[in-house]
Amino acid sequence: MARIALDSLRHSYLPNPQQDADWAVQKLSLEWSDGGAYALLGPSGCGKTTLLNLISGLLKPTEGRILFDDRDVTLATPEQRNIAQVFQFPVIYDTMTVYNNLAFPLRNRGVAEVEVDRRVREIAAMLDLDQMLEKRASGLTADGKQKISLGRGLVRSDVNVIMFDEPLTVIDPHLKWVLRSKLKELHRHTRRTMIYVTHDQTEALTFADQVVVMNQGTVVQIGTPVDLFERPRHTFVGHFIGSPGMNVLPCEVRGGQAMVAGAPIETANAKACRGDGARLELGVRPEFVSFALEGLPVRIGKVLDAGRFRIVETRYADQVIKLLLPEGLPVPEGEVRLRFDAAHTRVYRDGWMVGA
Amino acid sequence: MSLELRNVAKRVGKDVHIHETNLVLREGAFNILLGTTLSGKTTLMQLMAGIERPTSGEIWFRGRNVTGVRVQKRNVSMVYQQFINYPNLTVRENIASPLRVAGLPRAEIETRVHKIAELLRLTPMLDRRPSELSGGQQQRTAIARALVKDADLVLLDEPLANLDYKLREELRDELPKLFADRQCTVVYATTEPSEALLFGGYTATMHEGRITQFGPTPDIYRRPPDLLTAKVFSDPPINTAKVSKKGGEVSLGDKIKWRAIGAAATIPDGDYAVAIRPHYITPSAAGENAVAIDCRVLVTELSGSESVIHFDLGGQTWVSQSHGIHPFEVGSSARLYVDVGQCLYFGADGASVGSVGGSA
Numbered sequence: 145m146a147r148i149a150l151d152s153l154r155h156s157y158l159p160n161p162q163q164d165a166d167w168a169v170q171k172l173s174l175e176w177s178d179g180g181a182y183a184l185l186g187p188s189g190c191g192k193t194t195l196l197n198l199i200s201g202l203l204k205p206t207e208g209r210i211l212f213d214d215r216d217v218t219l220a221t222p223e224q225r226n227i228a229q230v231f232q233f234p235v236i237y238d239t240m241t242v243y244n245n246l247a248f249p250l251r252n253r254g255v256a257e258v259e260v261d262r263r264v265r266e267i268a269a270m271l272d273l274d275q276m277l278e279k280r281a282s283g284l285t286a287d288g289k290q291k292i293s294l295g296r297g298l299v300r301s302d303v304n305v306i307m308f309d310e311p312l313t314v315i316d317p318h319l320k321w322v323l324r325s326k327l328k329e330l331h332r333h334t335r336r337t338m339i340y341v342t343h344d345q346t347e348a349l350t351f352a353d354q355v356v357v358m359n360q361g362t363v364v365q366i367g368t369p370v371d372l373f374e375r376p377r378h379t380f381v382g383h384f385i386g387s388p389g390m391n392v393l394p395c396e397v398r399g400g401q402a403m404v405a406g407a408p409i410e411t412a413n414a415k416a417c418r419g420d421g422a423r424l425e426l427g428v429r430p431e432f433v434s435f436a437l438e439g440l441p442v443r444i445g446k447v448l449d450a451g452r453f454r455i456v457e458t459r460y461a462d463q464v465i466k467l468l469l470p471e472g473l474p475v476p477e478g479e480v481r482l483r484f485d486a487a488h489t490r491v492y493r494d495g496w497m498v499g500a
Numbered sequence: 501m502s503l504e505l506r507n508v509a510k511r512v513g514k515d516v517h518i519h520e521t522n523l524v525l526r527e528g529a530f531n532i533l534l535g536t537t538l539s540g541k542t543t544l545m546q547l548m549a550g551i552e553r554p555t556s557g558e559i560w561f562r563g564r565n566v567t568g569v570r571v572q573k574r575n576v577s578m579v580y581q582q583f584i585n586y587p588n589l590t591v592r593e594n595i596a597s598p599l600r601v602a603g604l605p606r607a608e609i610e611t612r613v614h615k616i617a618e619l620l621r622l623t624p625m626l627d628r629r630p631s632e633l634s635g636g637q638q639q640r641t642a643i644a645r646a647l648v649k650d651a652d653l654v655l656l657d658e659p660l661a662n663l664d665y666k667l668r669e670e671l672r673d674e675l676p677k678l679f680a681d682r683q684c685t686v687v688y689a690t691t692e693p694s695e696a697l698l699f700g701g702y703t704a705t706m707h708e709g710r711i712t713q714f715g716p717t718p719d720i721y722r723r724p725p726d727l728l729t730a731k732v733f734s735d736p737p738i739n740t741a742k743v744s745k746k747g748g749e750v751s752l753g754d755k756i757k758w759r760a761i762g763a764a765a766t767i768p769d770g771d772y773a774v775a776i777r778p779h780y781i782t783p784s785a786a787g788e789n790a791v792a793i794d795c796r797v798l799v800t801e802l803s804g805s806e807s808v809i810h811f812d813l814g815g816q817t818w819v820s821q822s823h824g825i826h827p828f829e830v831g832s833s834a835r836l837y838v839d840v841g842q843c844l845y846f847g848a849d850g851a852s853v854g855s856v857g858g859s860a
Contacts, residue, residue, distance in 0.1 A: 187664045188635055286537065316536045316691050317735050321819070325799040325810050332830060343664040350801035350808070370825060373804030384666055385804070431805060449718055451697050452779045452821075471779075 146212040146304040146337060148176040148199065153208035155194055161206065168194045170362045171208070176354075178213075179335040183352035187343055187384070191361040193309065196341050200307060201225045212304050225304060230297040232310040234289035238282035242273055245281050246295045253300070267295045270330055287319040294323070298330060305337040312347060324350060345385045349373075357381050373429075374488065377497045382427050388455055391433070393463050395426040395491065402426055402491050405461035407440055410486035416499035417491050427497075428489040430455070433467035435476050436483035440465075447475055458482060502527040502685040503548060503653060508557035510543055517543045519710045520557065525685050526702075527562075530676060532717065533689040534696045535706030535732060541689040544706070545655045548687060549576045561653070574653070577646035581658040583638040585630040591617075591641050592626040598649040616644045619678060636667040643671075647678060654679070656688045660695075672698060693735040697721060705732040727773055727846040736778045736808065739818040743774045743845075750774070750840070753814050758791040758840040763854030772853065773846040778808070780839040781820035783828075789841035797828045811836070 155169040164170070169191045176182050184192040197203040199210060201222040209218045217225050228249070236245050246264045255263075268274040271291045276284075281292060290311065297306050308327075312320050328351060331338055340351050348355050349369040357365045357372065357380075364378040365371070376382035382390030396403045400415040404426055411426065442458035442465060454469045458480065465482060469475060491498045503525040510518040518540050525531050533541040546552040547559065550571040558567045566574060577598075585594050592613060599609045617623045620640045630638050639659060646654060656675075660668040676699065679686050690696060696703050696717055703721075704714040705728075713720055713729045724730035730738050743752045746769050751757045760767075785792070795811040795818070802808075807826040810819050811834065820836050828834050847853045 187666060317693070318536065318737055321736050325801065328799050328801065329830075343666075345665060346803060349803040369802060369804030371804075387665075387669060389666075389669075448698050449700065450694065451721060451777075455698075 147178045148305060148337065149211040150174050150199075151209040151211065153195075153198065153205050153210065155198055155203065155205045155207075167206075167361050169198070172363050173208075174356070174363075174366060176337065176339070179337055180354065181331050181338050181340070181352050183340045183342060183348035183355045184358060185342060185345060185348040185355050185384075186358035189360075190358040192341050192358050194361075195358070196307060196309060196339070199305075199339065200227050200229060226302065228297040228300055228303045228306045230293050230306070230308045230311045232313050234286070234293045236281050236289055236292050236296070238280070240281060241277065242268070242279055242281055242284075242292060243277040245292050246273075246277075246299055249296055249300050263299050263301065267299045270298075270333065271295050271326060287315050287323060290315060290323065291326075294327065294330075298334065298336070303336070305339060308338065308340045310342055311340075313342075313344070320347075327351065345387070349385070357384065359384070375497070375500075376427065377500050379425060379427055379492050379495050382429065386429055386431075388430055388466050390427045390429045391465050392492070393426045393465065395424050397424055397491060402489075404440070405463060407460070409440070409484055409489060411484075411489045411491055412487050413497070413499045414491045417493060422493045423495075425492045425495075426489065427492050428484045430466040430468045432485035432488040433465060434483050434485075435467075435469075436481050439481040439483040441479065441481050444475060444477075444480060502529075502562055503687075504560040505547070506558045506560065508547060508554045508559060510547060510552065511555045517709055518547065518554075521711055523704065523711060523714060525687070527685060528683055529685060530679060530699060530701030531685070531687045532696045532699055532701060532703040533687060533706055534691075534693060534703050535689075536691055539706040539732075540709040541706055542657055543709075544711075545578070545657055545687060545689060548653065549578055549655055550574050551578075575649070575651050576653045576655065577649065577651035578655040578657065579639075579642050579646045579659045581661045583630070583635065583642050583662070585638060585641050585645075587630055590627050590629055591622055591633070594630065594641050595622075595644045595648050598645060602649065612648055616648045619647075620644045620674070636663055636671070639663060639671070643675075643678075650682070650684070652684055654684050654686045656686065658689050658691065661691070675699075693721075693733050696733070703733070705729045707732055723852070724844065725852050727775060727850045727852075730775050730844060730846075734777060736819045736821060738775045738777055739781070739816075740773055740775045741813070741816060741818075742771065744771045745769050750843075755814075756791065756793055758789075758838075761789060762841040762843060763845050763852075764840075764843065765854065767845060767854045771848070773850075775844040775846065776838060776840075776842060778819040778821035780842040781818070781836050782822040782839075783807070783809075783820070783826045783834070783836055785837040787839060787841070789839050790837040791840050792835050792837055794833060794835055797830055797832050797834050799830060800826070800828050802827060809834070809836070 150172055152171055152173055154171045156167045158166050161167055186192045198205050209216055247260050250260045268277055342348050356363055359380045365381045372381055372385050379392045393404050397414050397417045402409045402411045402414040440460050442460045445457040445459050448455040452471055456467050456469050458465050505521050505523040507520050509520045535541055547554050550569055558565055595613045596609050617626055622640055660671055700717050703717040704711045707728055713725050721733050741752050743750050745760055748760050749757050750760050750764050795813045797811050799810040802825050806823055808821050845853050
């Protein structure tokens with residue numbers, strides 16, 4: 145296992161990158177401690193897979209260094225880096241038994257059969273595969289096959305890091321719960337350094353101690369799931385994390401007071417805001433908006449039933465403001481007003497949180 | 501009514517892919533097929549479209565028996581999970597292709613393509629090829645092609661499954677708007693209960709080649725007529741256990757007991773299955789119907805705004821989903837509270853018993 149450090153890493157697929165847009169991954173430094181659970185989260189094309197490939201050694205960075213503990217591995221091959229990877233689609237040998245599939249990465253490295261047997265049985269027990277070790281992999285269901293893939297990633301005890309690239313994307317929702325909690329349990333059990341790449345916020349937030357959110361090649365925030373939810377540093381994080389995402393409304397700030405379409409709104413940070421022609425926006429998550437006797441007057445629009453709660457779309461001037469209403473509470477009628485929780489309402493300047 | 505399946509079944513050799521099914525879809529309604537992979541959603545859609553022929557039974561469309569009428573002879577559109585476009589045609593030509601085949605005049609094609617492209621925000625991409633588009637734009641193109649010809653029946657087979665989470669949210673928002681002023685009947689297949697809920701409309705829950713229930717989506721969710729339907733329509737999985745009612749009391753094992761209220765109030769004494777959705781189990785007591793349960797924590801998933809706690813309750817794994825961050829130690833014992841007023845009860849045959857208030 146290893147501590148991983150990325151030092152001023154930057155990558156472009158072009159021979160002579162000139163402008164910002166030429167970089168698939170913008171300059172980035174971070175450190176991941178040994179045994180932690182990390183996630184890279186972002187939409188397709190944000191650079192997360194490029195970053196993963198840089199760490200695994202499938203790509204050589206244009207600039208910067210990668211360190212495993214204090215060893216510079218920037219130019220090392222994937223084999224030399226000693227990494228296990230689990231991919232979106234199960235990579236297994238259909239004709240082999242479950243046992244031989246799990247044993248493969250160990251035998252490949254010349255591990256003694258006694259040790260192979262011990263490791264395979266240990267991993268199989270953790271993944272509830274121990275009753276089907278002699279079965280052929282071809283007869284298994286999709287989640288059964290993905291369990292084997294996870295098992296093959298986890299079976300070696302000598303790897304520096306285990307990387308998961310969208311491992312649950314092809315799995316049905318009700319099985320995702322099972323595999324996700326399994327993976328969580330395995331991390332707790334083995335304390336390996338794990339890096340999980342996904343576009344699915346739920347997977348990233350529930351798996352990782354720390355999440356790296358990327359957009360257009362740039363890391364927009366690194367933080368704990370609570371940080372990302374309660375203190376999004378960029379409107380992109382507010383939008384991308386949360387379902388529905390943060391309300392982002394154009395605003396003005398006059399004398400330290402935020403105004404949305406002429407109405408004053410209390411915020412946590414407007415006092416620290418200098419206007420000087422920048423684009424100003426107010427960000428507040430639907431979770432921190434509620435119906436109230438006083439506040440912003442709105443009209444009720446579409447109401448969506450999400451089961452546990454309803455998503456209520458309201459309108460103020462030409463702005464849409466969403467809020468969540470718990471199951472069982474009525475949607476108010478007539479003159480309706482909204483209150484924003486000031487501690488969780490913030491001004492963003494050109495996308496970035498003011499005073500962060 | 502628009503589409504009707506009368507005793508439709510599909511067998512391949514000895515395997516039953518679709519058990520005898522009766523289903524009536526209303527004209528212009530948004531219908532959802534909800535079920536896991538391999539529950540029969542795709543087969544059922546192929547039967548509806550005329551791509552597959554039923555082994556027995558009849559398919560009627562707008563009062564006409566269309567069993568055996570080939571898909572080409574019917575005004576049907578289908579969108580698949582994989583984005584299917586012609587790689588060497590531009591977006592404009594891709595969208596126009598069904599109209600060209602139908603032999604529409606050039607000007608008419610042009611008008612329709614522009615209208616649908618505008619609706620699906622594809623106007624700036626009309627002259628690009630699919631390979632130059634993002635996944636979301638490729639799937640938008642496929643959807644535009646399906647909508648451009650004004651089909652009577654539009655079948656969408658997990659069209660958003662291969663898209664990013666956030667894109668899925670956006671398109672989910674847009675889709676119902678696209679059909680709002682059309683007369684077509686829409687059938688949408690998904691594996692995700694949350695997606696079915698947000699679309700609303702009508703839902704058919706599917707399990708192993710059968711439709712377990714069909715009705716207005718919120719009703720099927722809040723008042724599932726049987727246990728199987730409750731399980732299909734729950735994410736995270738609904739918690740179930742055996743309970744018995746005696747006198748005015750319901751007991752789960754010998755330690756957990758509660759007053760027979762809600763659906764339990766009117767049912768006769770006896771053994772039942774209880775089902776309770778994860779969000780009715782919380783770390784703090786809410787309301788007068790909260791009953792404490794002591795359990796062992798197996799896994800905690802903290803998402804930044806809510807906690808999902810997997811726990812062991814007398815040998816069964818249950819799940820609690822609650823607001824806020826509740827970092828229970830794995831392996832520790834915990835006290836959680838069940839809102840027993842929200843419990844659903846099912847008899848030995850799996851059918852729902854007792855009346856469920858189920859306010860929205």
